[in-house]
Amino acid sequence: METRSVVSIYDTKALEAVRSRNAVQPHRMKLFRNALFKKACGRDEALDTLPENARSDFAEHVGFGFLELLERHDSKIDGASKLIFKTNDGHLIESVVLRPATGRTSICISSQVGCACYCGFCATGMMGFSRNLTLDEILDQVTQANRMVKPEGRSIRNVVFMGMGEPLLNPDAVFAAVAFLRAPQFFDLSASHITVSTVGIPHAMERFVETFPKMPLALSLHSARQEVREKLMPQARKYPLDQLRETLVRASASGKVMIEYLMLSGINDGEADLQALIDYLRGIPVHLNIIPFNEFAGSQLRGTAQPEREQFAARLKAAGFDTTLRYSLGSDIAAACGQLVQKKRRQ
Ligand code: SF4
Known part of the structure; x- marks a missing residue:
């Protein structure tokens, strides 16, 4: 038979x-x-x-299902939900559902178990790298979250690859997942509602832009000073700022490019940092997001206070940049990437 x-x-x-x-x-x-x-x-x-x-x-x-939903943590302050999933081989990954008061229900999904980039400000970076997530595991985060929010009369309309892992170091599965999210017979999301966030892998960014023109790409810049960036993000040694800028120019000619700038007290929030950022991005049509830092156990880094963040953002706006000052969602449920899985692993 x-x-x-x-x-x-x-x-x-x-x-x-x-x-x-x-x-x-x-x-x-x-x-x-x-x-x-x-x-x-x-x-x-x-x-x-x-x-x-x-x-x-x-x-x-x-x-039909490729992940087991192990835990759900709902924020009591802003409607964020953190989900911990277990893979079939026993790894833990995180997704975060965001329900902003104004705007679409969104999910921030993981693309790898752990991460090999070791960014100093990231709890996932402290875990090391285990393996890439499969296409099934990436999409199952969206499918399960959609079922979870359905009784609230919501559906996931925005997907951000900003959870655990560097998406562009798992390009085959991530590109295939993006195609499914776009496909009318599957998730049917519009191109502007899917964002891939990267620490800056130039060749993969170029491939992404060619494959998915008009789709937003977010670059975690965090400093426009090479020496500072190298300290925060080891990948910066491999892909220096000059090379990254050329890629940014090309990417911004194709689709929306967002620059993520996490503000860290005494590290990247001074006058020289601001000037370097303005000089670096001058002439490139990007949108800047100024992000607060979620402090976590095991990290010595501290976030820049809100008044200084506001001032930094105002100076960028005055310099002509499209700038948004972001606020932390889900701070009571350890919503920063990798925090909850790290806690669970320790348990
Ligand atoms: S910030 Fe992103 S790329 Fe950096 S270590 Fe964390 S998960 Fe990896």
Whole structure:
């Protein structure tokens, strides 16, 4: 007898074979996919959209869930929810659902277990790197979050690759995930509602911009002074600011580029830092986000106080830059990348 393996719901070729052997009409497949990805139905409800004779084969041979939701922490101050997922091989990863008062329900997702970039301001960077997440594991964060927010009358309309890991060091799975998020028959998100955030891997940034023109790209700059950036982010030694600037010019000609600037007291918030930033970005049409630092156990770094952050942002605006002063969401649930998993690992 032929033995059939379980195929992923995101493996379109293999799924087509399951459809074909059950002679499911394309319009029923459309109903099935819509139930899963647009209406955020559970597995059984989605299976009910298929002809009765096909349901058991689909139930047995199509994989729907790839992560186990281990914990959910809801912020009492701003509606953020931090989710801890467990992979099939026992790793923990995080996602954060954000419900800003004005704006779309968003999710910040992980692309790797841990991270090999070792940024000094990041709890994930302290964990080291375990492995890349698969396409299934990346997308399952969005699928499960969508089901979670459905009873609130919400749906995830914005996806940010800014959780654990450097997305552009897992390019194949991340690029494939972005294509699924865009695809009308799957998540159907518009290009402007998906953002990939990177520490600055120039060749991968160029590939991203070529593959997904008009899609926002966020660069974690954090300093426009090479020596300061190298101390904060070891990757900066490999990819110096000059090289990164050339890539930024090209990327900003294609789509929206955001510059993330985390403000760290006494490290990157002085007059020389401000001037270096202005000089570095002059002439490039970017949007600047000034971000507060979420302090965490094990880090000596301290965040810049709010009045100084406001002043820094005002000076950037006065210099002609499109600048947003960000506030921390989910500060009571350790929403900064990697904090909760690090705590859980210690337990
Ligand atoms: S900030 Fe991002 S790239 Fe840097 S260590 Fe953390 S997860 Fe990795």
